[in-house]
Amino acid sequence: MQQRRVTPFCTLHxxxxxxxxxxxxxxxxxxxxxxxxxxxxAAGSGADVRLLVAARCGIYMLxxxxxxxxxxxxxxxxxxxxxxxxxxxxxxxxxxxxGAALGYLLGGGLEWGIRYIAxxxxxxxxxxxxxxxxxxxxxxxxxxAAGLVMGLxxxxxxxxxSPGQLPAAAEIFLEVNLAFGGTYFFREALSGGLRETExxxxxxxxxxxxxxxCALMAFSRIVIFDTVSVGRFMALVLVMTSAxxxxxxxxxxxxxxxGLAMDVSSAGAPFYTMAYSFAGLLSGVFGKHGRVIFVLSFxxxxxxxxxxxxxxxxxxxxxxxxxxxxxxFMLLPGSLLNHVGLMLQHMERGSGxxxxxxxxxxxxxxxSEAYAGLFETVxxxxxxxxxxxxxxxxxxxxxxxxxxxxxxxxxxWNAEYVDTLSAMNDATQAMVEHGSLDVxxxxxxxxxxxxxxxxxxxxxxxxxxxxxxxxxxxxxLTENRSVAWGQYMDMADVLxxxxxxxxxxxxSDPLAERRLIRYLRSMDIDADASVYRxxxxxxxxxxxxxxxxxxxxxENYLEKLSAVVGxxxxxxxxxxxxxxxxxxxxxxxxxxxxxxxxxxxxxxEKVSGDKGTYFKTDAGVLCVILADGTGCGDEAAQDxxxxxxxxxxxxRSGVDPAVAMKILNSVLLxxxxxxxxxxTVDLMCVDLFTGETCFYKYGAAPSYVKSGKSIRRxxxxxxxxxxxxxxxxxxxxxxxxxxxGSTAVIATDGVIVxxxxxxxxxxxxxxxxxxxxxxxxxxxxxxxxxxxxxDMTVVTVRVEERA
Numbered sequence: 090m091q092q093r094r095v096t097p098f099c100t101l102h103x104x105x106x107x108x109x110x111x112x113x114x115x116x117x118x119x120x121x122x123x124x125x126x127x128x129x130x131a132a133g134s135g136a137d138v139r140l141l142v143a144a145r146c147g148i149y150m151l152x153x154x155x156x157x158x159x160x161x162x163x164x165x166x167x168x169x170x171x172x173x174x175x176x177x178x179x180x181x182x183x184x185x186x187x188g189a190a191l192g193y194l195l196g197g198g199l200e201w202g203i204r205y206i207a208x209x210x211x212x213x214x215x216x217x218x219x220x221x222x223x224x225x226x227x228x229x230x231x232x233x234a235a236g237l238v239m240g241l242x243x244x245x246x247x248x249x250x251s252p253g254q255l256p257a258a259a260e261i262f263l264e265v266n267l268a269f270g271g272t273y274f275f276r277e278a279l280s281g282g283l284r285e286t287e288x289x290x291x292x293x294x295x296x297x298x299x300x301x302x303c304a305l306m307a308f309s310r311i312v313i314f315d316t317v318s319v320g321r322f323m324a325l326v327l328v329m330t331s332a333x334x335x336x337x338x339x340x341x342x343x344x345x346x347x348g349l350a351m352d353v354s355s356a357g358a359p360f361y362t363m364a365y366s367f368a369g370l371l372s373g374v375f376g377k378h379g380r381v382i383f384v385l386s387f388x389x390x391x392x393x394x395x396x397x398x399x400x401x402x403x404x405x406x407x408x409x410x411x412x413x414x415x416x417x418f419m420l421l422p423g424s425l426l427n428h429v430g431l432m433l434q435h436m437e438r439g440s441g442x443x444x445x446x447x448x449x450x451x452x453x454x455x456x457s458e459a460y461a462g463l464f465e466t467v468x469x470x471x472x473x474x475x476x477x478x479x480x481x482x483x484x485x486x487x488x489x490x491x492x493x494x495x496x497x498x499x500x501x502w503n504a505e506y507v508d509t510l511s512a513m514n515d516a517t518q519a520m521v522e523h524g525s526l527d528v529x530x531x532x533x534x535x536x537x538x539x540x541x542x543x544x545x546x547x548x549x550x551x552x553x554x555x556x557x558x559x560x561x562x563x564x565x566l567t568e569n570r571s572v573a574w575g576q577y578m579d580m581a582d583v584l585x586x587x588x589x590x591x592x593x594x595x596x597s598d599p600l601a602e603r604r605l606i607r608y609l610r611s612m613d614i615d616a617d618a619s620v621y622r623x624x625x626x627x628x629x630x631x632x633x634x635x636x637x638x639x640x641x642x643x644e645n646y647l648e649k650l651s652a653v654v655g656x657x658x659x660x661x662x663x664x665x666x667x668x669x670x671x672x673x674x675x676x677x678x679x680x681x682x683x684x685x686x687x688x689x690x691x692x693x694e695k696v697s698g699d700k701g702t703y704f705k706t707d708a709g710v711l712c713v714i715l716a717d718g719t720g721c722g723d724e725a726a727q728d729x730x731x732x733x734x735x736x737x738x739x740x741r742s743g744v745d746p747a748v749a750m751k752i753l754n755s756v757l758l759x760x761x762x763x764x765x766x767x768x769t770v771d772l773m774c775v776d777l778f779t780g781e782t783c784f785y786k787y788g789a790a791p792s793y794v795k796s797g798k799s800i801r802r803x804x805x806x807x808x809x810x811x812x813x814x815x816x817x818x819x820x821x822x823x824x825x826x827x828x829x830g831s832t833a834v835i836a837t838d839g840v841i842v843x844x845x846x847x848x849x850x851x852x853x854x855x856x857x858x859x860x861x862x863x864x865x866x867x868x869x870x871x872x873x874x875x876x877x878x879x880d881m882t883v884v885t886v887r888v889e890e891r892a
Contacts (some may be wrong), residue, residue: 142180145181146183149184149185153186154189156307157172157189157191157193158196161263162356166197167205168271169189169205170238171270171271172189173209173213174216174235175271175273175276176279177216182216183213186210186213189206193205194206204243228277235268236269236272239268240261243265274295277293299346301327301347302350305320305323305347306320306350308323309351322413325365325410328340332369332376332387333380333383337372337374339369341366344369348364348366360407363397372390374386380419381419384418388411480517483552483556486552487548488502509535515530515532516531525553528542528546583744597619598628601653601655602620604654605620612639612640614634615634616633618630618633623708625708627709628658629676632671632672637669637671638669640672641669647660651677656676659677661674675707677891678891680780681890682711682888683886685885686864686883687868689872689877690877692878698718698720698721698726699718699880701884702737708743709778712772714733714771715771715835717837717839719767719768728767736749736770746774753770754810754820757810767810769787769790770785779826780828780888781826782794782824782826782827783822784822786805786820788812789805790805792834794834796825796830805821830888833886836871838879839881842871860885860886864883867883867885
């Protein structure tokens with residue numbers, strides 16, 4: 090038994106020395122304690138470290154004593170034991186236990202305090218014995234232990250309760266819960282670890298407020314001149330600070346907590362809960378109007394509370410306490426108020442996201458400028474003129490091949506050089522006109538003098554053909570180079586648009602996000618939600634949660650979500666097939682379209698060489714593509730299908746339609762041999778928010794647009810894609826705005842054969858509402874007029890207001 094009494098104190102002494110050694114080793118400090126021990130890093134000597142440890146122990150002893158003096162409904166005092174439970178098994182726990190024991194003895198005497206002292210000793214023993222277990226690290230281990238110890242001691246002490254006290258079961262239940270909660274929140278309030286999430290910051294702030302309320306309960310028993318309670322006076326100062334720095338909601342919340350603590354401490358009616366919360370709410374409205382107006386509003390709220398409770402109980406002391414607190418509040422320095430207000434401010438989102446977007450936009454824009462500069466550099470080097478067009482070099486090369494072995498070469502090219510040069514000049518014009526050199530093109534004196542005339546003429550013609558081949562090869566090579574380096578500029582255009590979208594003023598909508606999350610939580614749905622606008626200003630909403638079923642079961646959930654975010658929403662077609670844990674919504678377009686398609690393959694062919702598609706991008710733009718491959722049959726169908734697929738991918742990725750068409754033309758120009766044919770391409774893009782419409786054409790047949798009573802014919806002058814040579818040859822582009830009720834007809838050259846189009850205009854004037862019927866009627870009329878000598882495809886589009 091003697092050994093058992095000595096061992097804890099020896100172990101405690103060793104544990105204390107171990108703590109001091111750890112504090113001296115600065116490099117082994119835990120990152121989680123960096124904020125609390127940063128002062129220890131600055132302390133150089135062991136004496137400084139011991140001084141800080143002594144200060145810490147004094148604080149824990151003081152807190153233990155103060156918490157033990159806090160009363161709950163008369164005689165309950167569980168917070169001293171809770172302070173010991175949260176202090177741990179080290180030297181801090183010993184001093185907290187000492188302070189709590191002294192507080193219980195001095196505050197209520199041995200007979201009353203022995204129960205709580207026993208509970209404090211038991212809970213410290215539990216902490217000391219089990220601190221090396223993994224379960225001890227749980228945030229609920231010591232609160233649970235404190236609750237069990239308090240329940241055990243309360244049960245044993247219930248046999249000595251007087252008849253006038255609360256029922257034993259009610260008091261035990263109350264103290265068990267207060268011990269559990271006090272241990273949990275005190276431990277969180279005293280933790281010095283780095284809090285990395287908004288939830289952790291909020292939990293710490295709430296814990297500090299609860300611990301402060303429990304401490305003020307002890308001071309509320311100290312009354313000056315039988316009128317002013319020190320605890321309630323300090324609580325009023327805290328409520329005023331919270332209301333001024335945190336706003337009306339924070340002031341009301343802090344007033345409710347501190348008022349409830351004062352009411353519990355006094356074991357009276359909930360007057361202070363009502364008075365403090367109302368004063369915090371009312372004065373918080375005037376927090377930005379200066380201290381004088383703020384204090385006056387707080388005093389007025391306190392006076393109204395006293396008047397409202399006048400018939401039940403007179404609280405004249407509350408008026409004196411409010412007045413004294415107001416005077417002291419007016420004298421507090423602004424720096425102190427700012428320091429306290431730091432804990433009360435909401436965690437608002439900063440501009441980090443927009444800053445990152447601007448940073449990425451600058452990076453992309455610099456890359457775009459680099460590609461544009463590369464384009465200019467290559468263009469200047471490639472476009473330098475060559476010197477292979479000089480006809481004289483043809484005669485020089487022929488002479489090097491034939492005349493160099495002739496015995497008369499010195500006479501012809503030295504002694505009589507002028508006559509030879511004159512003969513070559515005389516023959517040049519005829520040679521260029523005929524495309525070859527004939528013996529008769531040379532002067533008579535040269536024919537009589539030249540011993541190897543046939544060989545010379547043959548050599549000249551060979552060189553002439555070689556020059557033509559080189560010219561043709563050079564032209565093709567230059568064109569291919571032009572197309573290749575022209576893609577640098579296309580890439581620069583694409584990157585420039587991406588940079589513009591990243592750097593646009595649009596972005597996240599935090600207010601709509603908060604409203605959406607609040608609505609989802611009202612349905613018990615814990616979800617990650619994002620609300621933002623793209624570069625074009627369209628609203629995007631994404632909701633991710635494992636419990637979206639309650640939301641999707643609502644028949645009108647789209648209307649409800651639209652009312653929450655303030656914009657009409659619709660499901661994203663691209664995300665329609667995704668998992669049920671993710672919901673992607675887009676701002677609904679004010680315009681809608683109906684599309685009709687009719688097609689017929691050439692007579693005798695198994696497949697049509699025409700291919701087309703239509704789709705809507707995430708930006709709310711309807712894209713209609715119609716391609717006609719060169720020729721008919723499988724080869725033409727394959728070419729046109731590849732054209733449509735390439736163009737669709739670029740358009741869906743957000744590339745500008747004109748740039749996408751130029752890239753498509755470059756791809757066809759860079760084909761390998763004859764593996765690719767040419768294709769006429771028709772592209773129609775309709776912005777369903779504004780009605781702005783663009784037609785892009787490469788060698789395509791005319792299109793027709795009926796708006797109101799007028800019909801416009803949209804012609805094309807460029808060649809088909811894959812034939813339009815040169816860097817960056819843009820398609821024919823026509824822009825207009827389509828109003829609701831407008832109709833467009835796009836067709837291949839098998840439907841519109843010549844300039845005769847009155848029949849098509851008459852069909853449009855009939856006012857078809859069904860686009861499929863209009864497409865079939867157009868195809869049928871074209872078949873009756875021109876036969877089925879080519880593949881025929883008709884696409885009709887009508888713009889209407891969304892219902």
